[in-house]
Amino acid sequence: xxxxxxxxxxxxxxxxxxxxxxxxxxxxxxxxxxxxxxxxxxxxxxxxxxxxxxxxxxxxxxxxxxxxxxxxxxxxxxxxxxxxxxxxxxxxxxxxxxxxxxxxxxxxxxxxxxxxxxxxxxxxxxxxxxxxxxxxxxxxxxxxxxxxxxxxxxxxxxxxxxxxxxxxxxxxxxxxxxxxxxxxxxxxxxxxxxxxxxxxxxxxxxxxxxxxxxxxxxxxxxxxxxxxxxxxxxxxxxxxxxxxxxxxxxxxxxxxxxxxxxxxxxxxxxxxxxxxxxxxxxxx
Amino acid sequence: xxxxxxxxxxxxxxxxxxxxxxxxxxxxxxxxxxxxxxxxxxxxxxxxxxxxxxxxxxxxxxxxxxxxxxxxxxxxxxxxxxxxxxxxxxxxxxxxxxxxxxxxxxxxxxxxxxxxxxxxxxxxxxxxxxxxxxxxxxxxxxxxxxxxxxxxxxxxxxxxxxxxxxxxxxxxxxxxxxxxxxxxxxxxxxxxxxxxxxxxxxxxxxxxxxxxxxxxxxxxxxxxxxxxxxxxxxxxxxxxxxxxxxxxxxxxxxxxxxxxxxxxxxxxxxxxxxxxxxxxxxxxxxxxxxxxxxxxxxxxxxxxxxxxxxxxxxxxxxxxxxxxxxxxxx
Amino acid sequence: xxxxxxxxxxxxxxxxxxxxxxxxxxxxxxxxxxxxxxxxxxxxxxxxxxxxxxxxxxxxxxxxxxxxxxxxxxxxxxxxxxxxxxxxxxxxxxxxxxxxxxxxxxxxxxxxxxxxxxxxxxxxxxxxxxxxxxxxxxxxxxxxxxxxxxxxxxxxxxxxxxxxxxxxxxxxxxxxxxxxxxxxxxxxxxxxxxxxxxxxxxxxxxxxxxxxxxxxxxxxxxxxxxxxxxxxxxxxxxxxxxxxxxxxxxxxxxxxxxxxxxxxxxxxxxxxx
Numbered sequence: 001x002x003x004x005x006x007x008x009x010x011x012x013x014x015x016x017x018x019x020x021x022x023x024x025x026x027x028x029x030x031x032x033x034x035x036x037x038x039x040x041x042x043x044x045x046x047x048x049x050x051x052x053x054x055x056x057x058x059x060x061x062x063x064x065x066x067x068x069x070x071x072x073x074x075x076x077x078x079x080x081x082x083x084x085x086x087x088x089x090x091x092x093x094x095x096x097x098x099x100x101x102x103x104x105x106x107x108x109x110x111x112x113x114x115x116x117x118x119x120x121x122x123x124x125x126x127x128x129x130x131x132x133x134x135x136x137x138x139x140x141x142x143x144x145x146x147x148x149x150x151x152x153x154x155x156x157x158x159x160x161x162x163x164x165x166x167x168x169x170x171x172x173x174x175x176x177x178x179x180x181x182x183x184x185x186x187x188x189x190x191x192x193x194x195x196x197x198x199x200x201x202x203x204x205x206x207x208x209x210x211x212x213x214x215x216x217x218x219x220x221x222x223x224x225x226x227x228x229x230x231x232x233x234x235x236x237x238x239x240x241x242x243x244x245x246x247x248x249x250x251x252x253x254x255x256x257x258x259x260x261x262x263x264x265x266x267x268x269x270x271x272x273x274x275x276x277x278x279x280x281x282x283x284x
Numbered sequence: 285x286x287x288x289x290x291x292x293x294x295x296x297x298x299x300x301x302x303x304x305x306x307x308x309x310x311x312x313x314x315x316x317x318x319x320x321x322x323x324x325x326x327x328x329x330x331x332x333x334x335x336x337x338x339x340x341x342x343x344x345x346x347x348x349x350x351x352x353x354x355x356x357x358x359x360x361x362x363x364x365x366x367x368x369x370x371x372x373x374x375x376x377x378x379x380x381x382x383x384x385x386x387x388x389x390x391x392x393x394x395x396x397x398x399x400x401x402x403x404x405x406x407x408x409x410x411x412x413x414x415x416x417x418x419x420x421x422x423x424x425x426x427x428x429x430x431x432x433x434x435x436x437x438x439x440x441x442x443x444x445x446x447x448x449x450x451x452x453x454x455x456x457x458x459x460x461x462x463x464x465x466x467x468x469x470x471x472x473x474x475x476x477x478x479x480x481x482x483x484x485x486x487x488x489x490x491x492x493x494x495x496x497x498x499x500x501x502x503x504x505x506x507x508x509x510x511x512x513x514x515x516x517x518x519x520x521x522x523x524x525x526x527x528x529x530x531x532x533x534x535x536x537x538x539x540x541x542x543x544x545x546x547x548x549x550x551x552x553x554x555x556x557x558x559x560x561x562x563x564x565x566x567x568x569x570x571x572x573x574x575x576x577x578x579x580x581x582x583x584x585x586x587x588x589x590x591x592x593x594x595x596x597x598x599x600x601x602x603x604x605x606x607x608x609x610x611x612x613x614x
Numbered sequence: 615x616x617x618x619x620x621x622x623x624x625x626x627x628x629x630x631x632x633x634x635x636x637x638x639x640x641x642x643x644x645x646x647x648x649x650x651x652x653x654x655x656x657x658x659x660x661x662x663x664x665x666x667x668x669x670x671x672x673x674x675x676x677x678x679x680x681x682x683x684x685x686x687x688x689x690x691x692x693x694x695x696x697x698x699x700x701x702x703x704x705x706x707x708x709x710x711x712x713x714x715x716x717x718x719x720x721x722x723x724x725x726x727x728x729x730x731x732x733x734x735x736x737x738x739x740x741x742x743x744x745x746x747x748x749x750x751x752x753x754x755x756x757x758x759x760x761x762x763x764x765x766x767x768x769x770x771x772x773x774x775x776x777x778x779x780x781x782x783x784x785x786x787x788x789x790x791x792x793x794x795x796x797x798x799x800x801x802x803x804x805x806x807x808x809x810x811x812x813x814x815x816x817x818x819x820x821x822x823x824x825x826x827x828x829x830x831x832x833x834x835x836x837x838x839x840x841x842x843x844x845x846x847x848x849x850x851x852x853x854x855x856x857x858x859x860x861x862x863x864x865x866x867x868x869x870x871x872x873x874x875x876x877x878x879x880x881x882x883x884x885x886x887x
Contacts, residue, residue, distance in 0.1 A: 175718040179776070182674050183732050183783060184705030186698065193731075194720045327798035328769070439662070468661035469825060469869040470884045477877035495799060502871040525873060539803035541828035543855065543870055549810060550832060552803035556768060 022274050028267035032260075036082040045073035047080045047233045059252070068238075068253040069245045078256060081233040085261070088149055088228075089214035095153035097207045100160025105191055107161070108168035119165065122158040130155025131217060138226045148227035152217055156210050163206050167199040201275075208272030212265040219261050235261050289357070291457040291489025292316040292339055292376075296351035299334060301344060304560040309335050310513040311351075316457065316489040321480070323492045323500035323521070325536075326510035329557055335510070336459045336493045339376055341368040356456045373404045377450035381462040383442040387434045394430030397449050406453070419448040422485065423478055440471030444478060451486065458482075461493045476503050497536050501525040506595075509533050512558050512568030515587070519596030529590050529598030532569045534606055567601070575602040627652040627687060627819045628673070628708075628787045634681035635668055642668045644843040646682070650787065655813060655820040657834035657851065659827065659866065665843035670791045670823045674710040686786055702736060709780035713792035715772035719764040725750070725775050726760040732782045749778040752815075754808060770801035774808070781812070791823045806833055827870055831855055839863050861887055 035042065045063070051071040059066045065074040107118040125133075134151035141147040171177065172195065180190045219236030222228040228237055235257040242254025292315065299309040309331040316322045326332035337343070338353050341360045353360045355376050360368065380386045387396055397419070398412035407415065417427040423444040434442055443463060450458060460479065464472035480503065483490055494500050500507050501521045509517040509530065517530035528534040538551035555572040558564055567573070570580035579601055587597040600606075628650040635643040643665040650656045660666040671677040673684055675691060683692050686707040695701045712718035719728065726746050733742040750760055753774040764772055773793065780788055790809070794802040810833060813820060822834050830837055830851060837854050839847040839862065847860040858864045865887060869880050 175712040175714060176720045178671075178676050179710070179712060179718050179779070180720075181676060182705065182708070182710045183779070184702045184735060186701065194723070197722055198720070327800060469827075470661060470865055470880065472871075473869045473877040473880035474884060476871075477881045480877065496871065497799070499871040501873055502875040503877070522873065536799055539800050541803070541806065541826070541832040543828060543831060543867070543872070547831055547852075549807050550803040552807050553800040554804075556770075 022270060025267040025270040028263055029271055032082055032086065032264050032267070035079055036086045039079040039083050043073075043076040043079050045076045047072060047076040048231055049073070058250075065256060066250070066252045068242060069248070069250070070241070074238075074253045074256060077233040077238060077253070078235070078260060081235045081238060081257065082260070084145065084228060084232055084234040085215060085219065085236070085264070088145055088218040089211050091145075091149040092152045092156055092214040092218070093207045093211045095150070096156035096160050096210065097203065099153070100157045101164045101196065101203060103157070104161035104164025105168050105196070108165045109172060109187060109191060115165075118161070122161050125154060126158040128155075131220065134217070134221055135224075135226060138221070143227070143229050145228060145232075148218060148221050152214055156214060159210060160203060160206060164199065164203055167202060168195060171195050171199055205272055205276035208275060209269060212268035212272065215261065215268070216265050289318065290315050290354070291318050291320075291356060292491060293354040293357075294335070294338070294352070295354075297335065297338060297353060298350040299331070299338070299343070300348040302346045305562050306513070306558075306560065306564045308513050308560065309338075310564075312510075312513075312515055314491075314508055314515065314518075316491050318456065318489050319483060319487040320506070321483055321490045321492060321504045323494060323504035323507045324510060325494055325497050325500045325507060327495055327557065329512075329560075330510045331513040332493050332510045333461055336461055336491055337378075339457065339459055339491070340372055340378055369404075373400060373406070374453035375455055376457040376459065377453060377455040378459040378461065379443070379447050379450050379463045382466045383439060383446045384434065384466075386446050387442060389434050391433075392430065393432055393434060393437070393445055396434075397430065397445070397452060400449070401452050412452070415452065416448070419451050420445070422451075422482065423448045424474075438471075440467055440474055443467060443471070443475050447475070447478065447482070451482065451488075454486075455488060457489045457491065459491050459493070462495065463492075464499070465494075465496075472499075479503075497525075497533075498540060498542065509536070512564065514568055514584075514599065516569065516600070517598040518587075519590070519593065519598075523590075523593055523596045527590075529596065529603045529606060530569075530600045531573045531575050531602070531606060533598075535572075567599070575600075575605055577602070625651050626685070627654065628821065629685040629688075630669070630673065630682070631685070632682035633669060633672060633679050633684070635665075635672060635677065636680050641843050643672070643679070646838075646840070646843075646845055648838050648845070648848065650819050650821060653813065653817040653819060654836065655822060655834045657822045657824060657830040657837040658840060659824060659830055659837055660840035661825060661866075663842070664840040666823050666840050667791060669840070670710070670789050670821065673787075673821060674708050674789050675704055676710075705783050706736065706785055708787045708789060709783050709785035710789040710791060711773070711776050711780055711793040714796050715769055715776055716764075716796075718776050719772060719779075721764055724761060724763050725755070725767075728775065728779055729782050732779055736783055745782075749782055752781065752812065753778040754804075768801075769797050770804060773797060773801075773805055777805075777808070777812070781816075781818075785818065787819045787821060789821045789823070792825070793822075794829060795824065795826065802829075809833060827855065827866060839866070 049072065051067065063073050063075065065078065068074055103118050103122065107115040130152055133155050134148045137151040138147045177190060177195065180194060218227065222234050222236035223240045225240060228234040238257035239254050242257065245251065246254055294312055294314040297309055297312040298307045300307045312335055314324070314335070324332045324336060339355055339360060341363060343349065349361050355371055360371060363371065394413065394416065397416035398409065401407040401412040402409055416430060420427055420429060425441060425444055429437060429445065464475050467475060479490060482488060492500065492504055504521050506518065507521045507524050508515050509532065511532050517524060517528065517533045524533065528537060535551070535553045539553055541550060553572050558568050558571065566581040566583055567585055570576040573580065585599045585601045587599045588603065590596040590598070626649045631647050633643050633646040646669055648656060658666045658669060668677065672679045675695065678694065679692060683690055691704055691707060695704050729746045729749055730742050733745060746760065747757065750757065755771060755774050755778070759767065759771060767775065794805050797805060806829065809820070812818065822830065824830055834851045836849065837851045838845050839860065841862050847854060847858065847863045854863065855867065858867055865880065865883050868883065
């Protein structure tokens with residue numbers, strides 16, 4: 001197979017040498033997802049309830065992970081923050097995967113001028129830093145999760161569309177595709193029913209890896225105060241809110257949300273890499 | 285039973301793979317003398333490629349072996365990795381089915397020919413280039429191809445280049461695994477002519493692995509026929525072709541569409557080779573054999589010599605009931 | 615041979631006229647014409663690069679010709695098919711079986727599902743259970759194979775599935791592109807016999823693309839020999855193989871290995887040609 005998954009150099013080095021690490025990361029992914037789904041029923045306190053009397057309090061029975069500088073329960077904010085922090089990257093991945101697969105497939109299948117047009121325009125996006133694009137769009141559209149998600153989705157789209165294009169190019173040369181064409185199936189039917197399911201594992205592995213990166217980028221944006229509205233609990237936002245508390249000797253809310261981001265990103269990456277490796281091996 | 289001086293001597297070779305109920309290669313005895321051409325014929329899954337690759341110590345992962353595989357008198361199965369490397373670099377060489385897959389498309393042909401000898405330190409770069417040039421002329425090519433890339437030459441030419449590369453280490457034994465299957469019929473003749481000439485000039489023993497019984501008979505001194513991991517028949521090519529002593533050989537000859545003999549329906553062999561996941565107490569061919577009786581399922585036949593032909597043996601309980609060539613009987 | 619072009623137009627099932635195809639300055643198919651009569655079997659023989667596979671792909675509609683015409687039952691199929699009806703009509707004219715049965719089936723689709731998919735496309739709104747069983751039966755596959763994925767089948771079984779899938783469309787012409795070249799000798803004989811039986815039962819026409827003269831002799835009535843994109847010899851299979859007129863056909867015949875075969879003479883003849 002000529003298609004290569006795009007991995008950023010830093011995280012790609014965390015290879016899944018042993019399977020215990022992979023199991024651990026899979027567990028983290030499942031746990032974080034469950035926490036995000038069940039957050040409204042799990043939270044002990046209203047995440048935005050301000051209790052200035054116990055601001056910066058240490059962990060206690062009522063507040064297992066302490067209270068932040070504004071007097072909000074850290075555990076509740078972490079749990080509900082998981083929703084925003086996972087929903088954002090999910091939106092990025094879903095949009096970039098769907099659009100990227102559609103563009104990549106169309107470019108590879110039709111070829112010719114359409115291919116040139118689509119490939120060149122996605123390369124143009126490639127050349128433009130994703131974060132910068134996001135900041136630009138947010139500054140135009142203002143606050144809200146939608147703008148940064150769309151911006152990052154556009155920024156991530158080329159990774160998916162390039163991969164899809166090369167996969168579809170290889171796949172359409174296979175005799176089974178010729179066989180379906182001779183049988184009278186339309187190009188759309190062949191793509192949807194046969195080509196896409198056959199390339200799906202590789203594309204999804206790439207998307208899983210992208211998920212981790214998108215999470216990091218979105219957290220970075222909300223750390224800068226962009227995107228996520230001020231009161232919505234979000235991990236990146238919590239790091240930002242908590243940094244002043246670190247100077248006062250109460251690092252818990254910032255450090256915990258940092259840890260949550262790092263753990264989740266690494267877990268998604270390891271799971272995605274492992275998946276990608278297994279798919280690659282099966283193809284050989 | 286190994287004879288000193290043979291290029292290849294395989295005795296009682298048994299290869300087991302994980303997840304199978306019977307050995308994939310089961311008690312194979314095979315010898316190739318220096319300067320002799322021997323063909324190993326079988327269909328896919330018969331274990332013929334596995335057998336030939338063992339001579340280079342190339343075994344699939346997890347394979348268990350028993351028996352002896354002597355290349356130039358030394359047992360490959362008992363060798364250290366370092367010793368194996370010297371065997372692969374010099375004593376024995378292999379020519380694969382698809383020359384395009386055996387050559388790095390991004391490197392010049394000259395580099396492909398010389399890199400082995402230069403990297404192992406056997407020859408200096410200049411000596412290696414000189415030897416490569418001589419070998420290219422020996423395989424009927426011009427030295428100028430050394431500057432070209434694999435994509436710039438035809439498949440037949442590339443296979444001759446691969447053969448020249450195999451001869452760089454001056455091997456005692458050349459293993460050719462279906463070397464002409466990916467080639468056109470006319471290029472096939474050319475490669476065969478070349479191999480025959482090289483055997484004459486260099487005295488190399490040649491083990492020719494093929495699925496084509498006609499080709500095997502046309503080029504080799506002796507033929508081994510393999511089925512379900514066992515040698516079912518062996519003998520001089522002419523004798524085996526004219527009067528096969530094993531029903532499988534006879535059926536294989538009868539099912540080949542050829543230029544003489546009647547047209548129309550072929551005498552196909554019904555059924556399929558035995559499943560690797562089931563043990564095989566009797567003869568491997570019994571389920572598809574027209575001569576099979578109850579003893580065939582129970583007891584694996586031992587090789588027995590043909591009357592009047594001590595070097596023509598077949599492992600069949602009913603050899604004597606096979607008369608004449610089925611190609612004539614058809 | 616001229617017999618086959620003279621009385622062509624009326625009885626011709628498949629007719630190819632002056633076919634031409636260029637690939638970047640190289641003429642892969644150069645003025646190729648032939649006629650396949652109803653229920654007949656025509657072989658196209660040649661080596662790699664002779665243009666035989668390109669010819670087959672043009673006939674099957676997988677590639678477009680730069681010139682010339684392909685007609686089935688007198689109707690042209692030149693130019694791309696416009697619309698669903700035209701696409702299906704063309705599929706019922708010509709079907710194709712490919713060389714490598716390991717690659718010509720979608721690895722994810724089961725045997726019965728692959729057949730049902732084709733039947734649903736061409737004969738919608740019917741129950742296909744009986745027809746699937748009939749097709750599997752016709753190619754000698756049991757009901758156990760119906761549930762299998764291609765991976766679980768042997769090469770011969772997969773090629774049977776590919777043949778069944780082509781027959782499901784009920785085509786007039788079946789193009790077989792090296793359809794037995796990747797199979798073992800004993801399996802190849804089974805498939806060749808099967809193809810002979812199917813032709814006898816259905817009256818389908820075969821266009822048999824192969825490099826193997828033994829196979830040509832076994833399954834075709836007429837043969838066309840191609841070299842460098844052009845037809846060099848044509849005629850009744852038996853006559854061409856018994857008394858070849860073109861030196862290239864002679865070379866091909868001599869190249870078939872047999873006892874007492876002299877590869878060096880062939881190599882010399884090849885260089886001389």
